Amino acid sequence: MWPSGAGSRQPCPRESALRRAAISGNVLALPPFHVPTGRSVRVFICANPDDTEAERNALKEHVYPKLRDFCRENYGIEFQVVDLYWGIDPEEWDSPELQRLRMKLLEECLKTSAGPCFVGLIGEKYGSIRVPGEVESAEFEMILDAAVEAGLDTRILEEWYCRDENSVPPAYYLKPKAEMLKNYQNSMESNTVAKSKNDKAWRAVSEEIKRIFRTSVLQLQEKGTMKSGQAKKFLCSALEDELDFALGKQTPAFLKKCVCYIRKISNFDRFAKLPEMARYMDIVVSDDRVMRNQEAYERLLKVRDEFIPVVVAASNLRVYSSVTHCDMKLGYSQEVESHYVEGLCKQFYEDMVDIIQATVQQNFDTETDPLYDEIIQHLSLCKTFSSFYVYKSEALDIVQEYLYPSKGGRITPQVVYGGPCTGKTLLLAEVAKQAYSWIQKEMGPETDPVVIVRFIGSTDFSTDLRTLLQSICEQIAINYRCLIHFLPNKIQEMRELLVNLLGESSFHRPLVIILDALEQLSDADEARKLWWLPVHLPRTVRIVVSTLPNKHGILQKLRCLIHDEEAYVELMQRDRKACSQTLKQQLLGVKRKVTSGQQIYVNEAMAKCTLPMFVNLIYREVVHWRSHKDVDDKSLCSTVHESIEQLFYSVENKLGSRFVFRALGYITMARAGLTELELEDILSLDNSVLGDIMVSSNLKSPLRISYDFIARLKEELEGYLVERQVHNVTLMVWANRHLHLIAQKLYLSNEEDVHQMHSLLAEYFLGAWAGGRKKIFHCDNNHFASLNISQHRNPHNQQSLHGHDKASADKHSYDRQTPEQPWVFQCNLLEPDIFFVNHRKMTELTYHLTRSGRTDDLMYGVIMNFSWLYTMIKIGQFDKALSDIDLAYSYTQEKELKFLATTLRSIKLKVTKNPASLSAELQQRLLPVVTSLPKLRHLLLECDKDGPKYCSIVPLHSSMDVTYSPERLPLSSSYMQIVETLPTLAPNIVIVALEDGSVSTWDVESRQLLRQIDTARSVVLGIRLTTDEKYLVVATTKNTLLIYDNHKSCLLSEVEVKGSKHCGITGGVAFINGFTLSSHHALAWLEASKDVSVIDLLYGWPLYQFHCWYEVTCVQCSPDGMYAFCGQYLNTTTIFHLGSGDKLATMTSEFSGGFVKSILILDTINQMVMIDNEGSLSVWSTKDITNPKLMEDYDCRGDDSEVVGIELSEDQRSILICKARSIEVLDTKIWKMAEKFKAKRTEKFVAAVLSKNSQSIIASMENTSSIFVWRRDSGQCMASLIEISGAIVKLIKSTHHNLLLSVASSGVLSVWDIDIITAMSNIDKTGKPIQILQLSGREDFVYTMDGSEVIHKWNYSTGFIEMVFKHEGLVENCVLTTSGDLMVTSDDKSSQYIWHTTTGENIFRINGQKISQLLITHNDQFVVSLCEQNASRVWRLATGHKVCNILVTLQHALITTANTFLVGANKNKLLAVSLWSGSVSKKFICDDGITIVNFKLIPDSPDFVVFITSTETVFIWSVADESVCRRVQLPNNFLKNLEDFQISPNGKLGIVSKGDENINVLDLHSGKLRLVHAAGIIWRQKLSRDGRYLVYICFRNCDEDDDAGVVSSLIVMRLADGKSIGTCSLYKTPTYLCLSQRALNIIVGFEDGSIGTYTVVDRVDAALKIKIATSNSRQIVNNASQKVRPKCSNNAFKTIADCVWRESTEVFSRDSPINVSDGGEPETTTPTKKTELLQ
Structure with missing residues (x-):
């Protein structure tokens, strides 16, 4: 769960005080509003709503989403803007309730924002004074008196304001607008007309109220009756009030988090008469003249030009002031405004980012x-x-x-x-x-x-x-x-x-x-x-x-x-009086009380219940009571449950039932709650909510609900809908389980709605509508109809619309501005391991996908998503990832998920220790099985896309043996007690009949008994299922068939099977010999009987009997259920019509010695096959069912063994006949034996089946506990799977899910997946360790030598062996031309061969000398054959003729790039031999007793050789000048264990390995030696062609934990920084390592004769990523579900040599070809220098 030893971490002095307080549980020491991690950036927008509408809309559409992404990606927190004017009806802008809510949210933003918290947008408009929502009675009556004194009509105040004695002190409140404006409505008018009238009436009322308050308060202020501070709340606008609250009396440090943008318009007064300018300035009408309101302008100047500069002078408040010049005719036109808005958006983004970076810490x-x-x-x-x-x-x-x-x-x-x-x-x-x-x-x-x-x-x-x-x-x-x-x-x-x-x-x-x-x-x-x-x-x-x-x-x-x-x-429950007193104190705390009359009903309610929550609910109800409210005994509920329901109903009345239903429904169904922004996003995606609250004029992108709805919902449910901090976010959750249960009951009772809501939540966390993708919103006659969400689950569905539908969809599609939902937020793309986890997606997505039944999204969006898997492992949630995969498997029953879970369990130790290796580990294991389990392709492609971020090694072809263990279910103590086992349509369900009469249905995976049938102690002979699994039929020794309803396990009928008068066994009772089922009938026959009883399954009664010529041995029904084929003794079959019982035809095979063992129906080609007990078969055409024609008689009586199993392949192209001593496969197209496998003398086959593609045979042997897999084309045994439960006695194949059931002698049933078993046979192996590996010049084929008489040609892309070149002796040397078209080899029988690699033809053979080394010049025209005993030769590849002899003995020779010299060592000499004459042209001779240990040519400087001598000295020798250029002395005993020596292309670095855990990097210029520690004991190392990377294989340390069979590791190191950029485990013993010359591809040969291919994709080489996507191995992944294995061709050597070498001459045979070259290469008499280096 947590990293091991997490608990051992001690607090260090540098740990923050907050962290120490949290860990020690000192709650009071934590911040008052949020715990240390519960952070978000909340910015309050202060502005006049009308003159800043363009700015706020532009910021909303273009800037806020970018800032949100910035905060999520860099800090893992949310960025939220509080702009309550956005999306609100303009008539509500001056609502007292809205202004009160704005001030409350402003205070919250100032206190809780982790970064910037306040932005002021100030223009040329001051804004009107506000309509007071509530005024203390003394103030109100004083104002009323002043108004009367001033001669004002106060009836409107008396009409709209009402005294409330429940306020402490008493106050006058503004009556609800909706209630008062009812008088203005006409029931016959439409809603639109009524609203327009109401809006007009309210404007008049509000302006009059403001005028009265302003006049009266100014008069009172002049008299001194009302102080200026008291008068301010009646005379200032919302803009001034908010600026004063936010910026006044704040510390300089706090003001760093605030910004003001001031927009001044020059000479704006002159445009006051333009009607459009009323939005941007305060105007007043005097004598029909429209002019600027100077009083409002003066107040604006006081705030803008006096208050703000004073704040700036005392702090670092950011203020940006701009002066805009109007259009001479149009004034402040749209064009001028757009220019200003564009600049504001850029500046706003930069400022927010700057403040966030300065104030928010990455946590x-x-x-x-x-x-x-x-x-x-x-x-x-x-x-x-x-x-x-x-x-x-x-x-x-x-x-x-x-x-x-x-x-x-x-x-x-x-x-x-x-x-x-x-x-x-x-x-x-x-x-x-x-x-x-x-x-x-x-x-x-x-x-x-x-x-x-x-x-x-x-x-x-x-x-x-x-x-x-x-x-x-x-x-x-x-x-x-x-x-x-x-x-x-x-x-x-x-x-x-x-x-x-x-x-x-x-x-x-x-x-x-x-x-x-x-x-x-x-x-x-x-x-x-x-x-x-x-x-x-x-x-x-x-x-x-x-x-x-x-x-x-x-x-x-x-x-x-x-x-x-x-x-x-x-x-x-508490004492009622105490509760009453507590309630009273609570009310006084918010300056409220109740009247004595109301108190009576409060007391009555508390007499019924005094639970704390009930008292709180009463408080929430009575706090809103006005003194004149009529209260009765029904005003308060009597239980907690009723009170909560009443609370929810009141919220619905205030905010709209549809909005509340969905909002509270989403919060309730969310697994861990929702954040404010998430709820806003989700409701903005919900068309049914938008349709309820939007008006058609507001339909524009971004289409979102106003934050005002969320804010009011939170306020209404304050104390019940609470906040909790989880992973850097603040979630809204229910305060207790009771609230959750009632919300669930009220809002999540409709299954269709719940399914739709889960689906929408899943879409949101999938990011389906993010990134500007628009979602359809329909509107019809101003009534909004919500689209069925399920029809638009993702944006791609909308692309399928055509013509008018598409145009209509585009017209009514809107951006909902939901954020992208990656699994992690990447802070730095160059540092992929530094990220913030998207915990919200982690927590919610899987839950909602399962609840909404979106199994495809669950499978491909989550489980098969590499980023999800990597993140879960990286954050230590490996077990949680496994449980999610198991959950997905339980929903989908996809075998790919089961295999993935098994795979992950097997690599748990490896990937938890090194998560970066996940992609390579998965690819190694999934590539071999992807053709059998095709849905794993998605994960493989994900690994290709995201894996190289963490591990640069990408396996292209994996030869890893699939580790597989079946599901096992113990059925009985011995197999003898198991009568029959049936697979079902469900892959994990089997039905088993035991000899005690019980028939049980088991879930193999959970080992649970699902259903059981007791057959009344009758001994069971067999069981059968109909194809639709509706009926289960049981045959008993009482000669009855019991017909059961399979799903309910109830007996439907019992039918006795009767034979004819002449049937039966002498002196005994005849039991049921066999039975079979068609779709509607059961057919059964007794022992030694010639009759077959036909029983109707639906009604459970006998229909008729089929009378045959001889004793019945088997019966087979046609797939359509129309005909029954009855096999008998003397190889006779009779056809009956199942519907009428008529006998249609009788057929007899000429091989009449035995009986019909099995009948196969090939319905696709209208053929029927009779197979007898010895394996012979006869094929009959059934086109005319009444007159079958004999097509083939095939005699298979090769041995005396009995047939033990017969199978027709799925495509009806092959028939497998398994006998005790052999397995035969017949091709039904030509009716010939395709393959035959014979058992050893001491072995017998128990059973055999075909794989799905019929390319492999899976069989078990008598008295063995293994399942064997043979390849049909080569006969090679590709896998042997051990059954730990004991010897296998029976195999049963399930065609439904391609499963294989095996019964062991111990009574254990095992269920094997044939797809996975088949995948094991897809890996080609030579069977012997790979000794040498050659890559063709085009890097499309690999040639391997394994010490045998053959060379194997492998297809680099597919990993299959395509060709085998057979030699007379053991192959010792092999070289390829640059193009790879020709191959020269030699064997231990003193023969050399030239092969055409495309056709496989041995086009030339030379006998006569034993070759120690073969080389080909870089221009592909000459071959050098080095001999240890005789003279070596240079000969022409095109003709086989000798160019010259080389008389000196050379070891480990190399040809220079210019094809001039052959450089080789001879004891204490380094010789350069001319390829023209064979004479020694250049030489370096060491002193006596000193030998040359190793040498290499410098790739980029072909005339220079680097060699090491036994005195531990490195020399750089110029061949041309025959001089030593540089000498470097190595440390003492450095060469004691020298294993490998590599030189960089420029000759500056030498890489030396000594068989230990160190890589020795030698600077050949300075002589400095640097040690780089490797991950284990180095076995082989190779330097890339460009010298940038070192590839090495190291073996595991013995003291490491067992890591699921890891033998060694393949590691790539970047030499520039010495960093290991990729690690891949090898699960077989490697025997050869090879690198390609072009791209950095790696080929590894293994001990079992297989090869693995890999490529390196370093981040600095982004272009190489294209290579993976276009590589052939990945194209296989994208194509058909099965690889098409090429036919492997075997090519033999020439038995007669074309040329025989003598000591100094060569003798050609007469029929030798004149030219053996593969193309018209020009004749060249001597080796010449090449002007270019051929790759």
Whole structure:
């Protein structure tokens, strides 16, 4: 779960005080609004709504999404803008409720934003004063008197304002607009007309109210009756009020997080008369003249040009002021405004990024430390719950007293219990919050308590006992600085660890553990039995737990463990008077009360219930009561349940039922809750919500709901919809389970709605509508019809629309501005391992995909997504990833998922240790099986796309043997008791009949018995299923067929099978000999009977009997169920019509010695095949069913063995006949034997089946416990799978899912996947270790030598062997021309061969000399054959004629690039021999006793040779000048174990390996030696052609843990920085390593004769990525489901030599070809220099 040893990390001095406070549980020391990780950037937009509409719309559309992405990617947090004017009806802009909400949210943003928090957009408009929503009675009456005194008509104030005595002090409030404007409505008018009238009426009313308030207040101010501060709230606009609140009296540090943008318009007064300018300035009409409102302008100047500059002078407040010039005619035109808006957007983005980078810190704590994240989540809940603890009780005092450490007496845990809604969680949250300070006050300030709190069930880790105990142990260990070397695997040991850690507490550091809601523990590990709870505690340890009294028997178990009654604290209903007093105090706290008449009904309600939650719900209801409200006994509910429902109904009435239904539904169904922004995003995707709240004029991109709805919803449910911090985000969740259950009942009861909502949530977390992808929104006659979400699950569906539909879709499609949802947010693309995990997607997506049944998205969007898999492993959630894959498999039953889970389990150790190797490990294992399991292709392509970010090695062809273990199910103690086993349509379900009469249906994977049939103690002879699995038919020894309903396991009918009068066995009873089923009939026959009984399955009665000529041996029905073919003795078959019972025809084979063993129907070609007991067959045409024609008689009586099994391939192209001694495969197209496999004398076949593509045979042998896989084309045994349960006695093939069932002698049933078994045979092997490997010049073919008489030609792309070149002797040397068209080889029989590699023809053979080394010049015209005994020769490849002899002996010779010299070593000499004359042209001679150990040509400088001598000296020798250019002395004993020596192309570096764990990098210029430590003992190393990379194979250290069979590792190192950029495990012993010359491809030969190919994709070589996508091996992945294996051709050598070499001459045979070259190469008499280096 957590990295091993996480608990051993000790707090260091540099750790933040907040982190230390969180880990020690000091809740009061944490920030008041958020715990350390609960952060987001929340920016409040202060502006006049009308004159900044263009700016705010542009910011909303273009800037906010970019800033959101920036914050998510760089800090893992959300960026949220609070602009309550956006999306609101302009008539609501001056609503008192909206202004009150704005001020509340402004305060929240200033206090809680992690970065910038305030942006002011100030133009030329001051804005109107606000309509007061509520005025204290004294003020209101004073204003009213002043208005009367001024001669104003006050009737409108008296009409619209009402006195409320419930306010403290009494106040006048503005009546609801909707209620007052009813008088203006006409029921006959449409909604649009009525709204227009209402808006006009409200404008008039509001302007009049503002005029009266302004005039009266100014008059009172002049008189001095009202102070300026008191008058300000009536005279200032919302803009001034918000600017003053946000910027006034703030610290300079705080003001760094604020920005103001001021837009001035020059000479704007002159344009006041233009009607359009009223949006941008305050105007007043005087004498029909429109002019600027000078009073408002003066107030604007006071704020803009006085207040803000003063703030700037005292701080670092960012203020940008711009002056805009109007259009001479149009004034502040749209063009001028657009230019300003464009500049504002750019500046806004830059400023926000700048402030965020300056104020927000990247917090990786919760990413890298899951324990810390778990602690933070519970502390977040603790702070939230404790804030609601207002109903004090004596229980708090009891627990407080219990917490104080004592010096004596027995200490046991304290138990708090009570029914639902009694306040247990709130009490324990308050205890956790106060415990630290309580103990410090009691014990002294030097005491440093540790408080650990867990709200069980609130997080995944706290629900499971194992992870709960683990996190508690680790938190204790960190606090007490205890080292946990490893975490126990067994749960009992974890409990012991906890008990031991409790002993670390002391009076200086007492320990308190608080566990809320024990009943929420899962039942895993028997957690609810509480065996794990420490009962006897140290004196300085206190444990407080809570539980429901009647859930899972938790309280009863506690009473058995803890006998002291004082340890139990019961929370019960409170005293009514006390509750009434508490309610009164709560109301006074918000300046409210209730009238005495209303109090009566409040008292009545509390007489029925005084649970804390009920009292709180009453408070939430009565706090809104006005004094004149009519209240009766129905105004308040009597139970918590009813009160919660009433609360939800009231919210629906205020905000709209559709919006509330969906909003609360989404919050409730979310697995862990939703953030505000997520809820806003999701509701903006929900067409049904938008259709309910949008008006047609607002339909534009981005189409979103206003944040106002979310803000009001949160306010209405404050205290019930609470916030919790999880992984850097703040989620909205229900405060308790009761609220959750009622919300579920009210809003998630309709299955269709729930399915649709889950689907939409899945779309959101998939990012289906992100990145500007538009979603369709239909509107019809101004009534919005929501589209069926399921029809538009992803944007690609919309692309399928055509013509008018597409145009209509585009017209009604809108961007919903939802964010992209990657699995991780990448901070730096060059550092892929530095990222923030998208925990929200991790938590929610899989859950909603499964709930909405979107199995394809689950499979390909999650499980087969490499990024998801890598991230889960990287953050230590490997086991969670496995459980998600298992979950997906349970939903989809896709065998690819099962194989993937098995694969991941096998590489767990490897990838958890090194997650970067995941892609290479997966590709190695998946490539061999992808043709059999095609849905794994998606994951392979994902590995190609994302894997190179972390591991540069990409396997192209894998020869890894598939490790596979079947599902096993023990059925009985011996196979003798198993009568029959049937596979079913479900891959994991089998039906088994035992001899005791039971017929059982088993789930093999879970080993669960699903259904069982008891056949009334009848001995079962056999069972059969109809093809649709509707009927299960059982044959018994009572000669009855029992017909069962297979799905219900109920007996439908019992039918007796009767024979003819003459049937039966002499002196005995004849039992049922066999039976078969068609779709509607059962056909059965008795022993030695000539009659077949036909039974109707539907009605369960006998229909008729078929009378045959001879005793019936088998019956087969045609696939269409029309005909029955009855096989008999004397190889006779009779055809009957199943519908009428008529006998249609009889056929007899001429091989009449035996009986018909099996009948096969080839319905596709209208043929029927009779196979007798000896394997002979006859083929009949059934085109005319009444007159079958004999087509073929095939005699297979080659041995005396009986037929044990027969199978017709799926494509009806092959028939497999398995006999005890042999297996024969017949081709049905030509009716000839295609292959025959014979068993050894001592072996017998038990059974054999064909693979799905019929290319392999899978068989089992008698008395062996293995399943063997043979390739049909080569006869090679490709795999042997051991069945650990014992010898296999039976094989049953399931054609439905290509499964193979095997029964072992021990009575164990195993289920094998034939697809996976077949995949094993797809890997070509030579069977012997690869010794030498040659890559053709075009790098399309690989040629291997394995010490045998053959050379194998492999297709580089597919990994298949395409050609075999056979030699007379053992092959010793092999060279290829540059093009790869010709190959020259030599064997130990002193022969050389020239082969044409395309046709496989041996076109020339030379005999006479044993060759030690073969070389071909770079121009492909000459061959050098070096001999150790005789003279070596240079000869022309085109003709075979000798050019010259070389008389000196050379070892490890090399040809220079210019084809001039042959350079080789001879003891203490380095010789350069001319290829023209064969004479030594240049030489270097070492001193006596010194030998040349190794030498190399410098690739880029062909005339220079680097060699090492036995004196440990490195020389650089110029061949042309015959001089030493440089000499480097190596350390003593350096060459003692020299194994390999490589030179970089420029000759500057030498790479030396000595068979140890170090790579020695030698600078040949300076002589410096650098050691680079390798991952193991180096076996081979190769330098890339460009010298940038070193590829090496190292073997594992012996002391490493067993890593699932890893033998060695292939590693690529970048020499520039010495960094290992890729690691890939090798699971076979490597025998050869080869690099390509062009791209960096790697070929490894293995001990079993297979090869593996790999490519390197370094990030610095981005262009190489194209290579993977276009490589042939990946094209196979994209093509048909099965690879087409090429036919391997065997090519023999020439038996007669074309030329025989003598000592100094060569003799050609007469029929030797004149020219053996593969193309018209020009004749050249002598070797010449090449002007270019041929690649």
